[in-house]
Amino acid sequence: MSDHSSTISSRPTSDQATVEILDPRDDRDRLRIATLRDDYAVRVTDTLAAQRTSLGEVVPAPDNHDLHDTRWVFYPWRSTLVHLLGPSGFRRLRLDRNQNKITLAEDAMLRTRRIGVVGLSVGHCIAHTIAVEGLAGTLRLADFDEIDLSNLNRVPATVFDIGVNKAVVAARRIAEIDPYLTVEIMPVGIDETTAAAFLDGLHLVAEECDSFDAKVLIRDRARAAGIPVIMETSDGGVLDVERYDLSPDRPLFHGLLGDIDAAGLAGLTAGEKVPLALALLDPTRVTSRMAASALEVGATLATWPQLGGDVALGGASCAAAVRRFGLGLPLPSGRVRIDIEAALDGVHDPLDDLPTTPPPTTTPPIPDVAATFGSLPDAEAVAYAASRAPSAHNSQPWSIAIDAEGIDARIRETGPPGTTDLERRMSAVALGALAHNMEVAASARGRLGRTTIREDGMRVRHEMGAGTDHRACDIDLVLRRATSRLPGDGSPLGPTEVEALTAAGAHVHVLTDRTRLETCAALLGDSARIRHLTPALHAETIGARRRPGSRDPDTGVDIESLGVPVAARGMLDLVSRPDVMAHLEAWGAGSALGGPTTGVARSSSALLAISVEDWDRASFVRGGMATEAVWLRATALGLAVSPLVPPSLYAADDEERHRISPSHATALAVIDRGLRHGFGLAEDAPVAVILRVFRNPTPVPVSRRRPPLA
Ligand SMILES: Cc1cc2nc3c(=O)[nH]c(=O)nc-3n(C[C@H](O)[C@H](O)[C@H](O)COP(=O)(O)O)c2cc1C
Known part of the structure; x- marks a missing residue:
């Protein structure tokens, strides 16, 4: 008979507080169990089957020993014999x-x-x-x-x-x-x-x-x-x-x-x-x-x-x-x-906190983009179309100026670059997209001249000329291009669609193979998890979100555009909290954080990678130009597009990955290598952007911009 507790009383007491814990594998205990069961004065309670079922459902799953180890416990003050899980399984289920x-x-x-x-x-x-x-x-x-x-x-x-x-x-x-x-x-x-x-x-x-x-x-x-x-x-x-x-x-x-x-x-x-x-x-x-x-x-x-x-x-x-x-x-x-x-005494009515004039719950509508473009003189119109370029977090990391000969855009250096914007390569991609838009707009106005990339990719310039080219008709696409974060239907691209997308250049890599696509989707989901769990990345992502009525609506990403159903917005609030993310990080948990990204990536018709020549910034500007060209082609085909950029896409080596997320640098290296492998690229190939291309006919509104020349 095993007795689980000992009394350290200095004088004997008749008050019974000790149970008998009986192990059915022990001969003497088995005898005692039988005696107690035969005793008409002893009640027997056996709910072991239900306990086992419940234990079988806990996460992470208990081991086999816990499921099968049992004891009989005799409570003398109750004259009751109870059948229970063994010590380890009992604690696991009781405290689950x-x-x-x-x-x-x-x-x-x-x-x-x-x-x-x-x-x-x-x-x-x-x-x-x-x-x-x-x-x-x-x-x-x-x-x-x-x-x-x-x-x-x-x-x-x-x-x-x-x-x-x-x-x-x-x-x-x-x-x-x-x-x-x-x-x-x-x-x-x-x-x-x-x-x-x-x-x-x-x-x-x-x-x-x-x-x-x-x-x-x-x-x-x-x-x-x-x-x-x-x-x-x-x-x-x-x-x-x-x-x-x-x-x-x-x-x-x-x-x-x-x-x-x-x-x-x-x-x-x-x-x-x-x-x-x-x-x-x-x-x-x-x-x-x-x-x-x-x-x-x-x-x-x-x-x-x-x-x-x-x-x-x-x-x-x-x-x-x-x-x-x-x-x-x-x-x-x-x-x-x-x-x-x-x-x-301090019960407080939250209604008293509401301001007498409620804050605006909607953001003023975006002016008609095409009408605005149409109303502007040539140089201003080109600058306006340039500013419609995509940029990470809609940060619009540029300043645009007009002079007598043309339009000048440079990467803004008012603050340090964001954590993922290593060597401002990510900003360079946005600057390249802007440069492409300048050419399309200049062509549409019959003012196409020459675009040059200057100052190690920190600046692009379009000298206005009198030319035009086939891209002139793309101006409508520039003005209605948008990021759609909705799910796709997963239907494959047809050969003509693939051909149209790759015709933009040799640097476009289209991934349609389902198995590889699923692998890349999982890697992208994992990168989203790391983005949430790394405090600096999380702060930048959450800081860029804009709610209806935001005082600063012209930059950042409107939460309405995130594709999160209204019913799930509460989850968005939870995921926005750094203290919540800190717990998940400490527990080595948070796998659910990548689920939405994996889900939308899997629903794509294809994933596209735009590779670039080298790790220097000017190469990323050229990659941005190619990115915008492909995005406009996809838009012309009626396909929806969204970049899915892992946080370390612009990291050239492990040291740079470490700067992005010290605690997840190794995992990021695995993701970076895996994604490049998925696209058939060298494991350290520089990539300007990864896009998911999919079918979803639901139109998404264009997003807001700062005034282009501000
Ligand atoms: C380099 C770069 C990286 C981006 N990364 C992401 C991303 O990881 N996820 C996402 O939803 N959108 C991403 N975007 C899209 C931007 O958020 C989007 O362009 C911006 O909010 C402006 O919206 P618009 O494209 O609809 O005009 C990225 C854009 C660029 C240029």
């Missing part, structure tokens, strides 16, 4: 819904903690909450007192517990929640003779004694042993934390009572201790009902009042402190008030 407020790794840490609770009235709730949440592997409980009917206004015991030691009652209750949790009980008060045994080996003590002497003694000895003490006073939600493990010389009670210790207290009379005990409570801040009631004790009241809710709150706040302590999270010494009454 803790995840990930408490992760499995954190659970393993908490399981090693030994926590003591002295005073099992308020302490009952503390011990119970610690047990329920699974915050300790061992609980040690001490109280000399027994449950009285008058305790049942605050201690969640029952009428069957009247007359039973309070530590025993708490231990029984915990055993009924988790028979495998080690609970040691000490049904005696804490005094000079028992303090050392109680504290021995504990990591933390929750002290909830009525006796002032015991409070001082426990702290005195806990300080000597370097064990932290917490206390909740069930009035105004006061929680005290004394970290003697971190500050071995810290005065007891934060020094609020001066330099008091157990030896000093011994010389004081009962009357002399009263002001000290009062000072501890801080009479200026106890709740007014508590203060007034205290003045009535001995007159109209037998003792001071305590409410069940206050005691339950004490359980919750102490358990939260134990959780922080157990996980090594911040928990400094000090006092905090978690005052529910004060919080309820």
